[in-house]
Amino acid sequence: MHRNIRNLTFRLLALAAFFALAMVSAVQAMESEDCLMCHGDADMVGDALAIDEAKFAATLHGEMGCTSCHMGVSDSHPDDGVALDKVSCSDCHFDVEQEYNAGIHSGMAGCNDCHDPHAALAPTEVSGYDMNAMCANCHMISNTIDSHERWLPQAGLHIEAVPCITCHTGSEDVVITWYLVKQKKAYGDFVLVTPEELSRLAGDSDIFSLIDTDGSGKVSLEELKAFNSSREYRDLHLVGMMTPEEVSHDFQILDNRWDCTFCHASGPQARQVSYVAFPQDDGTIARLGVEKGAVLDALNGTPNFYMMGATRNKTMNIIGALIIAGGLVMPIGHGTMRFLTRKNRQGGGH
Structure with a gap:
């Protein structure tokens, strides 16, 4: 009991x-x-x-x-x-604080000066443009371009295509992220497409179907080409940025970023991981992986992104070879004919 x-x-x-x-x-x-x-x-x-x-x-x-x-x-x-x-x-972020204090920003700004703690997202959920907008709160874009033009060719184009943290921190795993924009004409002359605009275009389907037409969850090169050549989406463009997957807060002037080969490495392996970013209603971005080779295909795959030393196109290679061959025909042909007819010309001189 x-x-x-x-x-x-x-x-x-x-x-x-x-x-x-x-x-x-x-x-x-x-x-x-x-x-x-x-x-x-x-x-x-x-x-x-x-x-x-x-x-x-x-x-x-x-x-x-x-x-x-x-x-x-x-x-x-x-x-x-x-x-x-x-x-x-x-x-919670003790390691980040230690890393930040080791950089040149230490003592100049606090966490809240760059990050809204009530909207703090992972690096893969933030667009490269939003990353640069944080920097622009203190570093005016015009001043940044002026200071980089002293040594960097096409400074405006570089700053448009690369978030500041890609070059000024030890951030790693740099990939190409494609963003949907409207009316891309020159530096700063574009507008990121909003989720509402994409929803209107997609109708009853999800916004990913605008490019990922087969719903596989991955963008193929054929789907990318179809989107870029579609008259229905002729006002939309995909613009690429080199965004890091793992972000460092150790802000520095890094010597290896002065070396052009850090980005412009030759060969088909250079920066070949890429994603298409779709903005969401909650302020995040969702990404779909792109088939390897999009960065190489500058004509059909990525017409708004060209990275010298890493971008290739078979069609343009053939056209270029034909132009070179055509340019050689006249001097070689003319020289050959003169060589073959040299005796006739010599006999006619007597």
Whole structure:
């Protein structure tokens, strides 16, 4: 009997503990929702404290919840009048802070000067243009072009095609990412296509089907060529940027980036991993892998991206060879005829 009582007591305690944990989890799940009831409305809290719910939900910070960083907030906030302690990013990102402090930016800017903690995304979820927009908050594009033109040919084109962190940090695994833009004419004269615009073009289908027509989840060279030559999408262009997969925060002036071969390496292996980026409603980008060889095919595969030393095109190679051959016909032919008829000309001279 005593054993039955002990078993019953143990079961009741275990059941109570389970419900207690469930209640705690429910409270934790509701905390972010409670916060966003106010902070999701700029009219209530002001622009400085307003949070875009969709963008926040797409981040790892959003999955962790508000109180993971703002641990001092009470149930009666803000009526309790207690100011929240400033959040230190290094509590979680200690290695990033150490890396950043070793670079030339150390002491010049804090994490929040470049990153919105309520919209912080992984490098593969951020476009190269958004990466450069962070830098442009302090480094004006015009000044950046002027300073690079002192040594870098076509500085504007380089800055358009390469995020700053690709050259000014030790970021690794550089790939070519293609972005959908409108009215590409000159440096800065383009607009990234919005998710809404892509949705209108796709109709009832998902936006990936605009290029990935067979729904395989990978863009083939034939699909890429079909998109680039389509009259239906003649106002859209794919523009490539050399974006890193693994980002470093150690900002430096790196010697090897002065070497043109860092990007313009010859041969078919140079920068051959590429993706097409599709903007999402939550501010992220989703990517589809492209069949190897797109970077090489400058005429049909990637007409808006040319990387000397790594880009090739069979058709252009043949045309170039024919032009060279045609140019040699006249001097070689003329010289040959003169050689073969030299005796006749000599006899006619007597």
